[in-house]
Amino acid sequence: MTEKQQVSGSYWLQTAPDGRHAALTDDLDVDVAVIGGGIAGLCTAWELTRAGRSVAVLEAGRIAAGVTGHTTAKVTALHSLVYDKLRRTRGAEGARLYARSQSEAIEHTADVVAELGIDCEWERRSAYTYVRDEGRVEELRAEARAAREAGLPASFVTETGLPFPVAGAVEVADQAQFHPRKYLLALAGDLIARGGRIHEDTTVLGLEEGTPCRLSTATGATVTARDVVVATHYPVFDRALLFTRLSPRRELVVAGPLPADRDPHGMYITPDENTRSVRTAPYGEDGTRRLLVITGEHFTPGTGDTRARFDRLSDWARRYFPEVELTHFWATQDNDPTDTVPLVGPLHPGARHAYVATGFGGWGMSGGMMAGRLLTAQITGEECAWSGLYDPRRLAPAVREAGTFLKHQAQVAGHFVGDRLRPSPPVEALPPGEGAVVRAGGGRVAVYRDDDGSLHAVSARCTHMGCLVDFNAAERAWECPCHGSRFGTDGTVLQGPATRPLERRHI
Template sequence: MNRLPGTSGSHWMRTAAIPAHPPLTEDTDADVAVIGAGIAGLSTAWELSRAGRRVIVLEAGRVAAGVTGHTTGKLTALHTTVYDGLRSSHGPDAARLYAESQMDALRHVAEVATELGVDCELEPRPALTYCEDPEGVDALRAEAEAAKSAGLDASFVTETDLPYPVAGAVRVEGQAQFHPLKYLRALAADLVARGGRIHEHARVTSLDREERCRLTTSSGVTVTAESVVVATHHPVFDRGMLAARLTQHRDLVVAGPLPSGQDPQGMYITTEDGKRSVRTAPYGDGRLLIVTGEVFAPGTEGDTEGRYTRLAEWTRERFGVTVTHRWAAQDNAATDTVPLIGPLHHDDHRVFVASGFAGWGMAGGVLAGRLLSGLITAPDAPAAWADLYDPRRPGSVLRSAPAVAKAQWDVGKHFVKDRLDTVVGGDVARTVDDIEPGEGAVLRVDGKPCAVHRDEAGNLHPLSAVCTHLGCLVSFNPAERTWECPCHGSRYDTDGEVLQGPALQPLERYDPEDLTR
């Protein structure tokens, strides 16, 4: 087993503790129930509370401890090479509306931070998408032109402040970076001060759409509300088959201290080398370099430790930085590029969703809050870009049909192949004795696929390997010691508890003695 670089733990979560909120212990009601307390959920709840609605936020774990707590904290409208693609597939108006809505979110973060008087380390920075391979230059020239036509302050450049040469880059001015948890800590506090309610460890397991929406939590407590917002990363309670239009990806993150004089003074990203994303943050008397990359689909990577090592080596070679911390983030992307923000169901305007941010959820989450609040409080006067993000948008399924087909092929492949592997002796079919401390594997026990982890003390933790979402088999991520579903990205800890949806129920626990009979 490789030695992992640095200490595990998100920089944001280590430096901005958010006060605990009580669990939900009795039935209640509200005007709007928001499921999920990441940036999209809290932004939506805060906007609705400011508009005079009675709001309750239900979070399965801790506030902002999911995707939001593991982001890189970039606030930018430049999303690698989105504008040239949008212009081609959706038209120039769509590209313009996309840019306008993203910039509106950036400005709104600055306005809210000022209003609440919060120091969330908001720093203006240009955003750059670059390439080192000259063959990528033409695509970046086209992206710069498309971004400029969409209304951004964009240009093509060949010089940057990175400590290594590039072949070319799209540079967009007027962007920013921040500390997302310091921002959300203030937002949550103000939401509660306005009468909003936040409940942690309140996983919602069912949603019934009757005269009013009725939500039930894993503890059996119910909430009734006129409207519901599903801001759970992956849209649970998905009757609109949005899951077929979303692909999952997991990014590794490493960080280490950098002298202030070596700060590259920007936010950088390239799709080369399995993606590399770079920014810095205030850190004592200097800066903290944060590098993201080594993208893979959850549940499909058997050498996560090797990926961390490659990312750490790249960081050391390019910046001379020794990695001190590491974490990982997970997000999903809509198959037609544009996030899904709006009504979850075709036949019901009471349940809304925010998903598919493709790694750009900081501005996207704030955008979702403003858009969904408007759709709920003033449905007859939607924002100019409401149609662009509407999950029911015309032509979306047709435009994304090839990507949808590929995603569903991958799901079907895992559903069948992983089961065959446990039967005919593929890579995952090992014996219990082969599992070293800290490792995990899927075995066949009494005819059933069993996910077995051996902890550092040598104790076995056997679980059903069948994901409780749609029945695919999970696989073990040794770097994070989690079980992950390759079909839709559900993640579980070694005791089977859900860490990340769309799964709502834990993996079934088995008796360790069954493994030794």
């Protein structure tokens, strides 16, 4: 990865207004407290405010700047190869409810965009899941049939707008794409106009469930609320043991302007080649160029050479879109549920006023919109046809979940034990811009050497559950391979489920 290709930050964050909201410093009493200011949290808060509830959003960083601010922002009900699997594991009705819930969320969002007059580059596009391997064509045909039976306008095609031939693809027309941060900042503005509150730089540390519930925060303020929604992408509370049913997955994104006449005119994804996702977005004022956005190279956080992965993704982009000038390089993170379906509803079996939204498996745009409507219905006492489908308390039959569950737990156990057996490199051999976990003082220390040659040392034990972190040189961050927590080189929390920083150490 060349110096010019260093991680530059999300295009969405760089091209949307940077409104800030004050941290919570005084105690607060509201009907509903929503923890997390991504798409699931903000959609839920907005829907609840519109339903007449007093709502406060508590965000540890900035709203619409975490996972949501780094997404590729496809808004579609075609989620790669999900429907044939759902038909087999959840039955025909489960697949229909999934398609209906996602599709209605998309159309509801289109109505919100129109109602509020939001300028968020909302565009209608066909969504495609494609393969280039002839051996997978029947898999695509089965997916097209399952998606049609589920109620989507799906068809099997062999021609697309991509600059290379495909063996086959599932196409669903009239899906959407947008600028996620522009949409959510507008939604946040309307939420505040309706009496809602947003507090950034407010990390929630504890949840006391009851009637009412109470939240403790790092600022010292206490929030009292009848209902609490945990929408932190990866749940920051472990009482529901949802960490055993979620597998973190990180993906890279490269983007840059492309001549408009080279636009592939669609949203594309393939499970091949370690995933490749392609779309474009409006770029510039004269309409002669589009922003090409390509995602892929998925991996478990804290494993492998991220710079080499960026190189592979960049090479792929230039091979098939030679006219593109890659200007943006960033990464995103998702959580895959072990049984395919997101977890949206009561936080745990005994929960009466605590809810969660997580496990969107890379489809958080339509999923977050769906979650906002579903949780609002549950909190306000309305009926929702797909509550049971997404219920986090569901007891999945062994045939549905056991294989993926056991594989994930084996990987976590392997990291927890195996990473402690890794050889320790000498600190003096660490070049500028690099980090490594070394043995020091009878334990493991995460050491980073900055560009000036100074060393920065923190504990290598993730503050979530004690796995050892590893260094991501491309993004200059410490990452936990067990549950996906990420930390800056000074130990500050970049991404949960960890809520406490890595402790400082001295070499």
